[in-house]
Amino acid sequence: MTEPVPNPLEQLRTRLAAFRPGEVAHGTVAGFADGEVVVRLDSDGSGEPTGRIPRHLLSWTAFEDPAQVVAVGQRVTAEVQGAHGGGGRVVLSAKACEDEALYRHLRGARPGDVVTGTVAAVHPFGVFVRLDGAPPHPVHPGTGFVRVPDLTWAHVDHPADVVRPGQRVTGEVIGADSYQGEVVISLKALAEDPWDSLGLAVGDVVTGPVTKVVPFGVFVRVGEAAEGLVHVSDLGGRAVAEGQELTVRVLETDRVRRRIRLAAAG
Structure with a gap:
């Protein structure tokens, strides 16, 4: 009886399935192609440079x-980023493992x-934090990073409105990003959620400052x-400016989406 011919595609999928993102792989540089480094992985029994x-x-x-960085025959250690069956290759990051202390x-x-x-350092896109006990980052000024939405529960126009260089901060780890070599942290996670003590109900009337004027209405701080948001159709024809105090009535609160709909009162 003739044995079935192995399906090359299935064999390739089986080989690639052994490489899981986040795992560390070892291999030998086999050459260069299209600006990439080709590696023969130790754990790939085919012997092919995948x-x-x-x-x-x-x-x-x-x-x-x-x-200029690696040579043919050189041993490399890299983190698996993913495996692509179409190209029959395992994508690796040597940069992730380059600084052993950081990794x-x-x-x-x-x-x-x-x-x-x-x-x-404070930038429009986020804040770098030099974490206690962490090794120096090879490029960035700190190994900790806070994204703008994770700084505070309040709306901010720029992170500099919340923190400044040299300030001591405490945050909760969200995760580690080996691509950027950062520990992503949240300062907001350790602060009380203002919605927990907001205490607004439909029909309540409150007064607060206009924080932003947009084409479709204005935003008013109510806690x-x-x-x-006071939609332009609910302003009653009023012309308001940023910073102006405005008395509003609560029309709707949405805790899940964190939205409050208001109307000008009086």
Whole structure:
């Protein structure tokens, strides 16, 4: 009886399935192709060079040619980013494992951990934090990073409105990002949610400052860190400016979507 011919595609899928994102893989540089480093992985029994390191995942150090960073025959350690059956390759990040101390630090960060550090830099896109006990980052001013929405429950126009360089902060770990080499943290997670003590009900009348004027209406602060929208159709023809006090009536509150609909009162 003739044995069935192995399906090459199924064999490839089985091989690639052994490589899971986040795992560390070891191999030998087999060459270069299309600006990427080709790697023969130790754990791939086929002996084929199926690992690929894209140039942006090769090193934290700036370079012109991948051959300036690694050589054929050199041993490499890299983190698996994913496996692509269509191209028959395992995408690797050597950069993630390049700084051993940093990689150990990232692997040790657990969601829910509470960490403390010093604000190292404030940018429109977020805040870098130099975490206590963390190794220096090869590129960024700190290994901790706070995204703008994770700074505070209140609306902010710029992170500089909330923190400043040199300030001590404490936050909760959301996760570790080996791509950027950062521990993503939230300061907001450790602060009381203002919605828990808002105490607004439909029909209540309150007065608060207009925080923003937009084409479709205005936003009014109705709590310590809660804002509601007065649609232009609910302004009653009033012309209002940012900073002006406005008395409003609560029309609707949506706790899940964190939205409050208001109308000008009086």
